[in-house]
Amino acid sequence: xxxxxxxxxxxxxxxxxxxxxxxxxxxxxxxxxxxxxxxxxxxxxxxxxxxxxxxxxxxxxxxxxxxxxxxxxxxxxxxxxxxxxxxxxxxxxxxxxxxxxxxxxxxxxxxxxxxxxxxxxxxxxxxxxxxxxxxxxxxxxxxxxxxxxxxxxxxxxxxxxxxxxxxxxxxxxxxxxxxxxxxxxxxxxxxxxxxxxxxxxxxxxxxxxxxxxxxxxxxxxxxxxxxxxxxxxxxxxxxxxxxxxxxxxxxxxxxxxxxxxxxxxxxxxxxxxxxxxxxxxxxxxxxxx
Amino acid sequence: xxxxxxxxxxxxxxxxxxxxxxxxxxxxxxxxxxxxxxxxxxxxxxxxxxxxxxxxxxxxxxxxxxxxxxxxxxxxxxxxxxxxxxxxxxxxxxxxxxxxxxxxxxxxxxxxxxxxxxxxxxxxxxxxxxxxxxxxxxxxxxxxxxxxxxxxxxxxxxxxxxxxxxxxxxxxxxxxxxxxxxxxxxxxxxxxxxxxxxxxxxxxxxxxxxxxxxxxxxxxxxxxxxxxxxxxxxxxxxxxxxxxxxxxxxxxxxxxxxxxxxxxx
Numbered sequence: 001x002x003x004x005x006x007x008x009x010x011x012x013x014x015x016x017x018x019x020x021x022x023x024x025x026x027x028x029x030x031x032x033x034x035x036x037x038x039x040x041x042x043x044x045x046x047x048x049x050x051x052x053x054x055x056x057x058x059x060x061x062x063x064x065x066x067x068x069x070x071x072x073x074x075x076x077x078x079x080x081x082x083x084x085x086x087x088x089x090x091x092x093x094x095x096x097x098x099x100x101x102x103x104x105x106x107x108x109x110x111x112x113x114x115x116x117x118x119x120x121x122x123x124x125x126x127x128x129x130x131x132x133x134x135x136x137x138x139x140x141x142x143x144x145x146x147x148x149x150x151x152x153x154x155x156x157x158x159x160x161x162x163x164x165x166x167x168x169x170x171x172x173x174x175x176x177x178x179x180x181x182x183x184x185x186x187x188x189x190x191x192x193x194x195x196x197x198x199x200x201x202x203x204x205x206x207x208x209x210x211x212x213x214x215x216x217x218x219x220x221x222x223x224x225x226x227x228x229x230x231x232x233x234x235x236x237x238x239x240x241x242x243x244x245x246x247x248x249x250x251x252x253x254x255x256x257x258x259x260x261x262x263x264x265x266x267x268x269x270x271x272x273x274x275x276x277x278x279x280x281x282x283x284x285x286x287x288x289x
Numbered sequence: 290x291x292x293x294x295x296x297x298x299x300x301x302x303x304x305x306x307x308x309x310x311x312x313x314x315x316x317x318x319x320x321x322x323x324x325x326x327x328x329x330x331x332x333x334x335x336x337x338x339x340x341x342x343x344x345x346x347x348x349x350x351x352x353x354x355x356x357x358x359x360x361x362x363x364x365x366x367x368x369x370x371x372x373x374x375x376x377x378x379x380x381x382x383x384x385x386x387x388x389x390x391x392x393x394x395x396x397x398x399x400x401x402x403x404x405x406x407x408x409x410x411x412x413x414x415x416x417x418x419x420x421x422x423x424x425x426x427x428x429x430x431x432x433x434x435x436x437x438x439x440x441x442x443x444x445x446x447x448x449x450x451x452x453x454x455x456x457x458x459x460x461x462x463x464x465x466x467x468x469x470x471x472x473x474x475x476x477x478x479x480x481x482x483x484x485x486x487x488x489x490x491x492x493x494x495x496x497x498x499x500x501x502x503x504x505x506x507x508x509x510x511x512x513x514x515x516x517x518x519x520x521x522x523x524x525x526x527x528x529x530x531x532x533x534x535x536x537x538x539x540x541x542x543x544x545x546x547x548x549x550x551x552x553x554x
Binding site: 035036038039040041042043044045046063068069073076098100101102103104105106107108110112113117118121145146147148149150183185211212213214216 | 293296313314325326333371373378442482
């Protein structure tokens, strides 16, 4: 498989709409938060449509609740489908987690036990979602703060097996690997090594905060040096992967994030060849599988 | 433990119930299971509070940090989220303020919340083209009684029994709010979004409120005139009604019309 490579992107945030529309900064692509645009109309969709004219986009959601034991929320999936038709994204992602049970939404990305029964449950649901929306999805690894006694394998074995069996792809959050490695005492390079490169489609880079010895995935700081090192290690293992900086809080001026993104590109250019880093967005997800 | 039971215990732990979930979580020298779970419980409450603070910043300013925090805690404790988007988490706050003591004794609180909610709803309400006066010019005279109008999806009418709008305006301007005043007589306001995507608002006199409410509920022009006859003479009623229509067109409040099976949008 030739992996699509969109280049280097940023998360689209409302603070930056005006700057992007006025200056059309040289960013390869934007990732949108799907739920922010599941509204009837008005400014959010007007800005989205305007910016989409100038940039490729991918969609990233937080409410699919793929690991939940509630039935799949088809009302949500219908909204997702409508947004996919509007945005025509290169791909669509959500998280390997659960958010809802008994139809109550935690509005958090909650962790799952890593065992065979849960793998089967999630593989079935990913396949149902992929059938429903008519395309493969990407799932993203979490930062987590708990380990269940019922886990029987490492997180990367769990993630890999789900991707292999369901046919979905992976959004690898390098920061989340770093955070979870600290919180659960494993070597983040083991995680990177344990993932099948053929399933990796996108990287997230982000910052975090310390809470005593624990690291909390707050997405409100610049990417730290250790995560930059891990990013380089991941590039060496996987090759060119579409990379973006994900900042959700304490949002700095656009230029500051752009500078951070330039650092990602510099590391990639130092690590990979120009040929590997040639933009290849022609083949969208529907054509990949 | 079955995945479903685990998820239920986890969720009810977030909601503040004692579930014994610690027993299925590993404790480490770095941090106990309980403290690890509390990271999630704290995050849950913090996230919902952020959503409420975003949606009701004027109410927050009006109540001050401590009282608003108490309000948020009460709302979070009694209204678990059933929406996929935090945008709609706060949907029942105004109702809670209107119905539950001590908030219900200060009607301006519920009304202030309604005003903030109306602007949020107007901001991302559905899009629709605006009617122009030309659309009305082509209506045959005999079709006017059956004429029905569709309002812009963003249009909302707010009834206030307090000076909540004056409080909202002062807080929006960063000025100290006037003292709350409760009235026996209701004051109506309309909030809607124009094609420049900016939300507008203005007061409605009772006659215009009657007309706008009637038409927004699907009444015909004849039914509207019937209602206005309680307020104006037979001669003045059609003139007043046409005058309202003209101002609604000029202010981009109308999205569609329908008469004798013909519709225009």
